[in-house]
Amino acid sequence: MDPETFRRDLTAWLDANADELTPPYEGAGSMDEQMAHYSHVKRSLYDAGFGRYGWPESVDGLGGSPLLRAIVGEEINLRGLCDPNPWTMIEVLVPTVIEFARTEVAAALVPPFLRGDEMWCQGFSEPDAGSDLASLSCRADKTDGGWLVSGQKIWTSFIQYAQRCVLLTRTGEPNSAHRGITALLVDVDSPGITYSPIETMHGRLDFAEVHYDEVFVPTERLIGEENGGWQVAMDILPYERSTTFWHRGALLHRRLSDLVAQLSDSGDLSDTSAKAIGEVFLSLVAFRSRSRDTQYRLARGQQLGVETSIDKILITSAEQQLFEAVRDLLPGVVEFDGGDHAAMWRTDYLYSRAASIYGGTAEIQRNIVARRLLDLGPES
Amino acid sequence: MSGFIEPEDAGLLASSFAAAMLDAPDPGEADQALYDLGWADLLAASPAQGAAIAFGALGATGSAATLLDDVVVHALGVPVSPSTCVLFDATLYTNPAAPQPGDPRSLMEDNPFVVNGLVSSRVERATTVLIAVDEFEGTAVAAMDAGLLREPEPTGIDPAHAYRHVSVRIPTDAVTPVNAEGNWEDAVTAARMALSYQLTGGARWILTEARQHAIDRVQFGRPVASFQAMRHKLAESLVLIEGAESLGATCLRDPDPMKAALAKSLAGKAALTTANHAQQVLAGMGFTAEHRLHLWLKRMLVLDALYGSYKSLPTEIGRDLLIYGTVPRLIQL
Missing domain, CATH: 1.10.540.10 (Acyl-CoA dehydrogenase/oxidase, N-terminal domain)
Structure with missing residues (x-):
């Protein structure tokens, strides 16, 4: 169609x-x-x-x-x-x-x-493996008909609503880095899984800390090859930065439209507002143009890879600029005002602060661009 | 766009244009060489794509060829020629008592005009200058003798490029109306798009130079490219350049005035941010006249200043959004 x-x-x-x-x-x-x-x-x-x-x-x-x-x-x-x-x-x-x-x-x-x-969730990060994902240590040991998983994960979103979890585990030696990782599709109601929600700065229980205590996962739930989990994880990341980014770009477009409508209704045509709105719009259009290219590359069956870090950096800038502009141009709304409308600006403002952290921090994205796209050699 | 140029042909054209530009450092010779290579036909057949190819090459080679004159002349619907140039960013002030705006013949009235704007180095060898004035009911275009705008010494930060500011009083009979089918808005859109390709082409050149220097230059026993502060500056430059190139390509597929203004703004931001970052990476060498960074920096400053700078365009665009109270989607799947 x-x-x-x-x-x-x-x-x-x-x-x-x-x-x-x-x-x-x-x-x-x-x-x-x-x-x-x-x-x-x-x-x-x-x-x-x-x-x-x-x-x-x-x-x-x-x-x-x-x-x-x-x-x-x-x-x-x-x-x-x-x-x-x-x-x-x-x-x-x-x-x-x-x-x-x-x-x-x-x-x-x-x-x-x-x-x-x-609902499904994603068990990648660990307390000691955040930006350095390849150092993860949640173990999966071979047993009759599958694996026994033991360890800890963190930042697992939606686990309280989820039935399955795509889990990265250590199946190689502890120091096997990206070579000894295996991906498994785990039922969240398996015995041995416990979790405690973590409250975010915008007052939500978006994610949780999850403990796995000898959780049995059957053989057929292997995703990819044994010890081939890094490839699975690397395959996931570009998806995180293609279709879903296009969706988020649409959300940012709507929120910018909300802001413009509100300023316009109040008759605000000041230079300060015009400049801030124009700059946010420019950043958003830059992101959406780039993301459009990415959607078409995906549609043509091209393999997406590290170049999607550019999409990630662009959307992060657009999102944070947008909600900073909200705070600047609607003085006091984020800080003081009551009501649903102000609460939503406040929530979005606070949530935008996570944009440069989740899915690989702003710094990690720049490291990837420097190493993989600009070929600057190793970092000292 | 009447004729689509396949990517392979576009690549070949870009290389032959770039080679001609490098062979002819003098802007007049470069213009002639590009005309000999079919620049005018390309502009007639595929104005937007042709400009993208030629201006990308201008940015990459640092050539001072004056093709922007042709882009504006063509968009005004007047035949291009190496001896026709234009007054950029033109304002032509008439006596307040002069006839109503909207009538090209208003230019013929009996009052002295002040011609105020920018001209490229083409004015030195051109015979005719076109002056386009945005008027309420259309675009008035007039022609005058280029000799009247010639000044002995070019001024400004980029002498090779030799844009110069002119502000002269001229006699009434010095201007003649020109029958032009194009309009002001199309000319501004075409100029902004062309400039955006030159800016991103230049930004790419600057980034390549800075990257190579970062890899070659050793301090504290290792390449300065290994230091995160350097890496992040170069990475941010690449992100802006790729964003600007994408928007430039989006403009090509479906040109409109707002997209062209956004593309020009983003390209200016990419070029000047990259120049600033490159300055730090190149450090002392980048401050010398020996290293070519200064040539590109000055060129980028000039290009950014033409038809709205990257800092001023967002304010114009933002004001439009506030006036209409809505935000156009602009980028469609």
Whole structure:
């Protein structure tokens, strides 16, 4: 299906079902409310077919270009119908699971995730393996019919809602770095998994610290090769920076539009506001232009890689500039004001501070650009 | 765009243009060499893509060829020629008592004009200068003798490029109306797009020089490229350049005035940020007249200052957004 026809059909359907798809809560809602609404929106899109395009038939999709998935998330975010964060998990994890997991495992487990009936999470970071991911130490030891996993993970988003977790484990010697890592698809209700949520600075339980105590994972849940987990992780990262970034770019576009409408309504045409708005818009357009190129490269089947660090740096700058501009141009709203409207600006302002940390810090991204794209040789 | 140039052909054209530019340091000779290579036909057949190819080469080679005159002349709907140049960023002040704006013949009235704007080094060898004035009901274009705008010494920071500011009073009969089919807005859009390709081409050259220096220069027993502070400066330069190149390509696919202004602004930001970072990486060497950085820095400053600088364009664009109260999507899948 060509993207233009798809978008036309999708937007007509979204308009016709606007009432039913609009969040029932005021403001940002609680996390439980958000997750319930996310499931509802996903299910509705799936039943209408739109949520199945861009995914292969092997996981109950309807085929077609990944551009179609970019379009669905874009339109949802432009309308503010659903919080984008739970949505990212599918886009980040599923393409890699389809490519690297056993066909029958993907065929059985992916469809409920696409339908919004289930949630997945991602167990990569550890207390001592953040930016230095290859030093992770959560062990998976061979046992009859599978592995026993023991160790600790951190920053695991949505585990309290999740049924599965894509987990990176140490299967080689402790110092085997990226060579001795294995990826497993773990059921979150397996005995031996316990977690405690971590509260963020914007007052949410976005993620958790997770303990694995001799958690049994059957052989068929291997993703990729044994000791081939680094390749799986490296395959995931570009997905994190393609479709989901396009979606987030749409959200930023909507929030910039909100800011412009609010200033415009108050008759603000000052140089200060014009300059700040123009600069944010420039950064956002730069990101969206770059990200558009990336969507097309993905759609043509090109392998995405470290060059997506540029997309990451561009969206981070755009997001942080946008919410700094909110604080500058709507004085006191972030700091003092009450009500849902101010609360959402405040939440977005605080959340934007994480943009230069999650998914590889701003500094790590620059290291990658320097080493891999500019070929500057090793760092001292 | 009437004729699409395949990437392979675009690459060949870019190389032959670049070679001609390097062979002819004198701007007049470079213009002639590029005309001989078919620049005018390229501009006629594929104005936007042709400009992207030629201006990318200008930026990369540091050539002072005056092709921007042709881009503006063509966009105004007047035949290009190496002996026709334009008044850039033109303002032509008429006596307040003069006839209504909107009528090109207003230029013919009996009052002395003040011609105020920038001209390239082409004015030295051109016969005709075109002056375009944005008026309420269209664009008035007039021609005058280039000799009237010639000044003995070019001024400004980039003598090779030799843009100069002119502000002269001219007699009424010095200007004649020109029948031009193009308009002011198209000319500004075309100029901004062309300049954005020259700026990103120049930024690439600067980054390549700085990168090589960082790898070759050893201090404390290791290449300065191994220090994170240097690496991050170079990385940030690349990010801006790639963003600007992407936006430049987006403009080519679907040109419009707002995209062109954004592309020009981002390219200026990329070029001047890269020049600043390169200055630190090149350190003392980069401050000498011996290293070519200063030539590119000065060129980038001039290009950024033409048709709206990277710092001033966002304010214009932002004000448009505030006036309309909405933000256009601009980039579509």
